[in-house]
Structures are given as C-alpha cells and as structure tokens.
Amino acid sequence: MHLEAVILALLTCTPTAYAAPKPTQPYSTWMASSFLSKKPVINRHYVSNVLGEGIQKAATLHKNATLLSYASNAISSLVSTNGTLIGWNPTYYSLDDLRVGNNLLFFWDSQGRKDEKLKTAATALRKQLDRYPRTPTGGFWHRDPAYKNQMWLDGIYMASPFYATYTSYFEPANTTAWNDIVLQFDLIEEHTRNSTSNLLYHGYDEAKKAVWANPVTGASPHVWDRAVGWYFMALVEVLQVYPKENPGYARLKGYLTTLADGVKKAQDVSGGWWLVMDEPYPGMKGNYIESSATAMFTYAYLKGVRTGLLDAKYRDTASKAYDLMIEKFVKVETNGTLSWEGTVEVGSLNGDASYEYYIGVGLSENDGKGAGPFMFAATEYEMWKTS
Template structure:
C-alpha cells in the first residue's frame, strides 16, 4: 500500500469525523435522507467500531476521543441509552453495544458497564424460531436474516466470555449451526439472504423457507459474524469452536470463486454477468476485512492475504476518489431487506433497485476495518 493512498485514506477519515456530530453523523445517509433524528443504531455502531480500531492500530488519541464522545452522548449515567428501546426487540440495535465493551475498558466509566447489561437484557428477551434462532426483528416474526448474525452474536459471545462464564456458548454456536443447516446452498457454498421458519412470507420458497438470492453484504455480515464471534470466544471449548472455524473457511473458499478480476464482488454474488449487476463497495470491503483478519487470527492460510489485498485495492481503485476537493467512497448499496412496508421481494430486480450512495457507514465502516487490517499487515 503506497504512501499516497494511505494519506488519502487518513484524509478521508478525518474529513468524515470533522463533519460529524452525535446528532448528525455525516455517514448515516439513511437518517439524512429520511430527515429523521439519529438514534441508537447499527450504522453508527459499525462506524464507531471502525474508529476504535483506527485508535487501536494508530494510537492517535483523536480517534479515541471521537468514539468516546459519540457514545458518551447517548449513554446516560444510569446506563439507559437515548434512542434505544429493549422492547423494540430489533437485533440490529445490539450491534452498537459492541463499542461499549471497548470504551468501558478504555475509560472505566461505570455507565458503559450498565449499558452493556441493558443491551444484554434484549438478548435474553429476543423471540426465537422453532430451531432456536433469534428473530431478525419483532416485526419480522420467525425470520432469520444473515445480517442479524453479525448484529447480535459477537456482542452475545463477548458478554458470555467476559461476564457470564461461557454459560450460553451452546446457544450461540447452535444459532450458527442452524443457519448452515437451513440457509446454505450446497452447490455454491453461498448462503441465501433470509429464511422464514414459518414458510408464510410471500418472498420465501414454500418448501425451504428461503429467499431467492445471494446478496453480497448479507454474506459479508455473516462472514464477519463468524470471524468476530470466534474472536471473542474461549477456544478451549474445542469442538464447536473448531466446527465454526471450518464454516468460516468454507465460506471464504466459496466467496473466492466469485471474486471479480477487479478484486471486488457483485451485488448479487453469483450473477456477475447479469445486466445492471454491479461491483459493490460495502460487501467487498467486508470480504477484504474477513480475509485479512482471518489470516491474522490463524484461521486462514497465509496465501489468503493476496485475495484480501486484492479486494481492498479493488475498492480503492474502483470507488475511492476526489470530488470537488473532498474524498469520497462510492458504490455503496444503501439498504436491502425482505418484506416490510414496501413489500421487498428479494428478486434480482429488487436488489438492483435499491439506491447506490457514497460515504454511507455501511460501506465506510467495513472499508476502515479492512484498512486497519492492511495497516496491521504492514506492521508484522
């Protein structure tokens, strides 16, 4: 990674932080477009986690100060969180809770410890499918989305490891194993975006309960879920730990079969030749992170570094650019899901219809996480 690229990325991060406040983070494009007040949400959680990783790798206090101020602004002294409701039972909202562990360790603020317990109380209340998986949201009954594994399980695992004596490890591992059983496509090794255990939703196959496509970012979230959950687990719980490690390796191998010559992946992963399909930034950045961190943790062979570097450089070459004197990261799918008020059907045409934006944290956060892994690679 040449110095000019590094300078541009540091400049880009600094520009984003300088333009953002807890009430108006410039990277939360969804809230800006909706004209809504920012609350406790997974998008900001993803970004602040990346900022904390920047602090961990560079030691620059400005990153720590920004992250601490951002989360401190939302967390009250009694541990309650402005804009967060446990009773909403939305697994997305657990994601930002991961930042609390790190900030508690760095600051010793007792309110962060109390907030961790508050978020954990949602884990204890989440409704489940008949197989034992958390519903994605209370408003999506009996549905498991790949995204949700990333939003909930790394937090759940870290809490169990640090504060609960590994008590619910079996539950965590079982939720992943059920996803392999119910959502993995044997032919490609890829995973469908979502699963309806009730087989009632209009978007699902009435026999399998599965949605109809392999969406890149969902596969990315799932790869990160496997990796980051393992990272917080006690490896002495041998058998399920090793089994989940193999699931991660198998997923990486499956994804590499679809890596484009640019280094990136397509929005609908296995249909790269289809008209309107496009190389997408957020999922490609996540894959770069997963490959590089997977090697660093010893889950993947050293040879996988080349694929991770190719992915990261592909994102930079394709979508990182200067416009009107400012750095931007383009090619980010704003959002994708199933069902809901707009009756999202999960078809190929649907995934092509969602807006493509720049500088949204769902792309920027993973991009920065991948960048921290590139920096760690340099320091070895």
C-alpha cells in the same frame, strides 16, 4: 495530530476522482478524519456504530488521540449517567439495535473497565436477549413483529459478536450461552447454505410463509453480497472470543473456512464482488460490483489470516480487493478529504426478494455501511504491510 491539522494537510492533495490517490497518511485515518469533517450523525443506529468502530480501529492502530476521543465521546453521549441508553425501548425487539453493544464493550474494556454506565447499558442489551422472540428451533427473529420467525445473515452480525464478547467478559463459564451463540449460526447454515457454491442466501423464514420462502428450506432466493459480508465478519469476530474447548468452536471454524472458499471463488476478475452473487447473475444486466461487501470480505480475510483462522493464501484475494477499493471506491474531494462510493443503500426481505428488487435499490455516497468496513479493512491491511 489534531483534526484541524489533519484536514489542513489533506488540502494539499491533488484531487483525482476514481483514481488511486497518493496517500499523505494511512487510508484508515484519512477516511476517518474525512468523515469527522462531514459531521456524521451520532445515534444508536447500527450504521452510526459500524462507522464509529471503523474510526476507533483506525485511531487505535495509529495512536490518533483526536479520532479516538471522537469515537469514545460519541458512544458516551448515547448513555445517560445512570447507564440507560437514551431513547432505547427494552420491549422493542430488533437485532439491529444490539450492534451498539460492541462499541460500549470496547470502550468499557479499553478504558480500564471503570466506566460503570457503559457496563450497565451493555448489560441491559444482553438481558434483552434472554426474553427475545425466537423461532421454534431457537433462532432470534430478525425483528418483532415485522419479521416473525425470520433469520437474516445481517442479524447474526448485529447480535452474535456482542453476545459472544459479553459472555467472554462476564460469563465465560456459561456453557448455555456459548451453545446458544453457536445455535444461531447452526440454524443459518442449515437453512441458507448453498453446498454447491458455499455461499449463503440472504435469510430464511422458518414458518415458510414469506412470499420468497423456499418451500423446503424456507430460504430466500438470492445471495446478496452485503448479507454475506455481515455474516463473514460475524464468524471472524465471534471466533476471536469463542472457547476453543467448546464443540461449537470447530463448527464455527468449519463454517468460516467453507465460506472463505466460496467467497474467493465468487470474486470477480476486477477484485470485487457482485451485488447479487448467485449464478447466473454475476455480469448480468443491472448487476454491479458493490463496495460495502468488497470491504467486508477484505476485512474478514485479512483478520482471519492474521489471527490464525484462515490460510495465508487468502491475503492475495484480499489484496486484489483492496487495490480495487482504492482505485474505484475511494474518491478524493477537491478539499483533500476522502469520500466513499458505490455502496448500495439497503437490502431487505420485506418484499419479494427478487433479483429485480436488489438491483433496483440505489447507491448511497458516504454510507457508513461501506465506509466503516473500509476502515476495518484498511487497518488490517496496514497492520499486514507494516508487520
């Protein structure tokens, strides 16, 4: 169906903000089509490409040529004919900049592995990892020079699924690369895992120089929901392609099952998850149920179950969260399109990483960091319900 026809069909919907709307089509394509009508910015930034992947997932599942063409053209527009990522600086090191590699590889693979410019661009990103700044124990810095010797959960998602997918496509026998991929998770687990709650702190400073760094572990003081969401998704995605015969596979799967348990225990009775997840902060003044992590957890649970990584019991956890998202965070506009609510704008370790900092960051409407993962989750939910 053409986008214009989709939007026209949506115009007949009765707008009901903050109430479960009656869908005229699957929520994944409804949200994706709505975002096209909002004319989102297309660039190399990770937010644009998380949103693009959400649109691509919805389009692929429901065979929507308009949406898929949009996502494909968006990625192609970022790469020159000779395979250079437009505006990319190969000597600037930020894990966020690697996230576009997932989108490049998806369309290179799904379109017959014929588009050499996409492969060339992805290869340049992969080669940057070979010279990327690392902590003394081998972890990629989140960004150079701003976050020297720091690893964040966010960065694991930005780099590791791309690193693993690239290796699976082009260097499947590269044991050094596979071991390096699991090392990134090992370091995060060693320094940020809370063995009581089974949750992970936002990040750590291996040099222990940051104002927030724990003097023993180097970890930041709080469990920020979206950081955990990025990490949860990264584990699920990397395990899709990681070789089972490598000893690292069992470690990764163990990290996943432990985290799945911790996230389930942290779920609020409403079905969502608090912005700051560590005790005693859930329910505390200023804290709130946040939408991007709720979407990420839902997606990770559903895909983890579907692909055999997690026990089927977690579908109940995900279903409760999905219902909350439809009721609380999906908003029907007067023109029949959808908007996405309740996503915190940012969370960073560039300050004191205090509770007051996290709850003081504002919310952002139609933020791709939440809407993209909602589309991820919606496609998994729709696959489950129609299987």
